[in-house]
Amino acid sequence: MTHSEGSAAPRQRADALMDDLLGPADADGLDGEQYDREERAALRRVAGLSTELDDVTEVEYRRLRLERVVLVGVWTSGTADEAESSLAELAALAETAGALVCDGVIQRRQKPDPATYIGSGKAVELREIVEEAGADTVVCDGELGPSQLVHLEDVVGVKVVDRTALILDIFAQHAKSREGKAQVALAQMQYMLPRLRGWGQSMSRQMGGGGGGGMATRGPGETKIETDRRQIHERMARLRREIAQLKTGREVKREERRRNRVLSVALAGYTNAGKSSLLNRLTGAGVLVENALFATLDTTVRRAQTPSGRTYTIADTVGFVRHLPHHLVEAFRSTIEEVADAHLVLHVVDGAHPEPQAQLAAVREVLREVGAAAVREVVVVNKADAADPEAVARLLEAEPDSIAVSARSGQGIEELRDLIDTLLPHPEVEIEAMVPYTEGGLLSRAHQEGEVLSAEHTDEGTLLKARVGPELASVLRAFPRP
Numbered sequence: 001m002t003h004s005e006g007s008a009a010p011r012q013r014a015d016a017l018m019d020d021l022l023g024p025a026d027a028d029g030l031d032g033e034q035y036d037r038e039e040r041a042a043l044r045r046v047a048g049l050s051t052e053l054d055d056v057t058e059v060e061y062r063r064l065r066l067e068r069v070v071l072v073g074v075w076t077s078g079t080a081d082e083a084e085s086s087l088a089e090l091a092a093l094a095e096t097a098g099a100l101v102c103d104g105v106i107q108r109r110q111k112p113d114p115a116t117y118i119g120s121g122k123a124v125e126l127r128e129i130v131e132e133a134g135a136d137t138v139v140c141d142g143e144l145g146p147s148q149l150v151h152l153e154d155v156v157g158v159k160v161v162d163r164t165a166l167i168l169d170i171f172a173q174h175a176k177s178r179e180g181k182a183q184v185a186l187a188q189m190q191y192m193l194p195r196l197r198g199w200g201q202s203m204s205r206q207m208g209g210g211g212g213g214g215m216a217t218r219g220p221g222e223t224k225i226e227t228d229r230r231q232i233h234e235r236m237a238r239l240r241r242e243i244a245q246l247k248t249g250r251e252v253k254r255e256e257r258r259r260n261r262v263l264s265v266a267l268a269g270y271t272n273a274g275k276s277s278l279l280n281r282l283t284g285a286g287v288l289v290e291n292a293l294f295a296t297l298d299t300t301v302r303r304a305q306t307p308s309g310r311t312y313t314i315a316d317t318v319g320f321v322r323h324l325p326h327h328l329v330e331a332f333r334s335t336i337e338e339v340a341d342a343h344l345v346l347h348v349v350d351g352a353h354p355e356p357q358a359q360l361a362a363v364r365e366v367l368r369e370v371g372a373a374a375v376r377e378v379v380v381v382n383k384a385d386a387a388d389p390e391a392v393a394r395l396l397e398a399e400p401d402s403i404a405v406s407a408r409s410g411q412g413i414e415e416l417r418d419l420i421d422t423l424l425p426h427p428e429v430e431i432e433a434m435v436p437y438t439e440g441g442l443l444s445r446a447h448q449e450g451e452v453l454s455a456e457h458t459d460e461g462t463l464l465k466a467r468v469g470p471e472l473a474s475v476l477r478a479f480p481r482p
């Protein structure tokens with residue numbers, strides 16, 4: 001059955017990459033396990049994929065419930081290394097979602113097969129691998145159309161999900177705030193809507209047993225799908241309203257910060273680069289740090305101070321990943337938009353990662369999409385403690401505005417603080433004033449909003465020399481130096 005892919009390279013197992021992700025070899029009791037697996041898979045199908053939603057809100061809490069997965073990628077362009085690292089990332093995503101990765105295969109093709117994603121001959125081979133591994137799910141490294149999912153499922157005999165569904169699932173597990181949860185739920189529904197029919201057909205074929213069982217179930221199945229669709233549409237409309245309200249609240253706060261001329265720094269970067277660790281280093285904030293992808297899904301804003309005593313806010317943001325599902329870019333646009341508003345972006349990259357440049361490029365692409373490309377950017381090469389010094393040196397050379405740090409050891413953090421101080425815009429007006437002791441509030445404003453160059457206590461009040469914004473400058477002019 002291999003004639004259809006004449007030039008296709010033999011299946012590539014990304015074994016080396018998966019080594020430490022592999023569980024113990026399953027040599028024991030194959031028969032019993034297989035039976036068990038069928039039973040579990042059957043149960044899971046009903047729980048996870050059925051369109052029979054008792055309550056449509058269930059969509060929100062849907063978990064893919066992946067257990068043993070086989071990964072499959074179509075390698076259309078680039079080097080073998082790139083194809084393998086994409087699959088390794090998929091493995092990390094699957095692990096983050098709680099799955100055990102049994103195996104990973106890549107097929108070289110010009111483009112994914114329109115019917116079954118990988119070629120039909122390869123799909124049959126994949127089925128053997130799935131059976132051998134005792135896997136219950138196949139995860140494809142791309143976004144598959146509804147009918148591709150159904151057709152591939154028919155061939156491999158287990159649940160098939162794509163990269164998008166996997167990422168959505170992780171996001172659903174990690175979102176904490178109301179807004180974050182609502183955004184993920186909306187994205188999940190957008191993703192599911194066109195796929196309801198597909199799953200429905202697949203289910204009825206399964207339940208019909210033979211090939212011709214479709215007719216009997218089609219009628220009521222369609223009706224049920226229509227009902228589900230309508231309910232999902234209604235729920236999506238409600239979610240959109242909720243998100244709009246929450247967004248207004250967040251924007252009011254943001255507007256307030258802008259009005260108060262609060263200096264702002266945003267941390268952006270590929271997932272797992274160490275953004276939250278760096279935020280903790282810079283502010284002492286207790287933000288969740290985890291060696292998992294997408295530990296942070298909600299924007300956290302903290303207060304920090306530059307070495308010269310200026311106050312600024314620093315926002316942690318959701319991590320980026322290649323091929324971020326489009327729904328999610330949309331859904332998270334608002335949280336990522338925070339970056340577009342910042343005075344300075346610290347673009348954190350994992351210096352110990354094999355492909356930091358690709359990560360930088362992926363993040364910049366999204367930043368451009370949300371209109372944050374014009375914000376001043378510094379590349380913060382993190383994990384310098386663990387990275388190869390030569391790789392770090394190469395990165396620093398390739399990126400003109402860059403600095404190497406380690407959030408873990410503290411190396412480079414002082415320099416980073418100084419750099420933040422230098423790059424944050426400086427208030428434009430230099431002023432001298434004699435601030436009476438009754439106007440203590442003005443002194444603290446000068447400290448917070450501006451840069452105090454000197455403050456000398458005299459009999460008449462505090463002799464202040466400072467750089468401040470125009471608004472505060474006009475207030476201070478009421479107290480000229482005698």
Ligand SMILES: Nc1nc2c(ncn2[C@@H]2O[C@H](COP(=O)(O)OP(=O)(O)OP(=O)(O)O)[C@@H](O)[C@H]2O)c(=O)[nH]1
Nearest residue numbers: 272273274275276277290291294295296319407408
């Ligand atoms: N060796 C080393 N590990 C680090 C350093 N900074 C962070 N890490 C580790 O990298 C992992 C990810 O750190 P996080 O701070 O959660 O990364 P993040 O960018 O916020 O990740 P997401 O929120 O998932 O996008 C954790 O296991 C950290 O302990 C560092 O400087 N050196």
Ligand SMILES: [Mg+2]
Nearest residue numbers: 275276295296
């Ligand atoms: Mg984080």
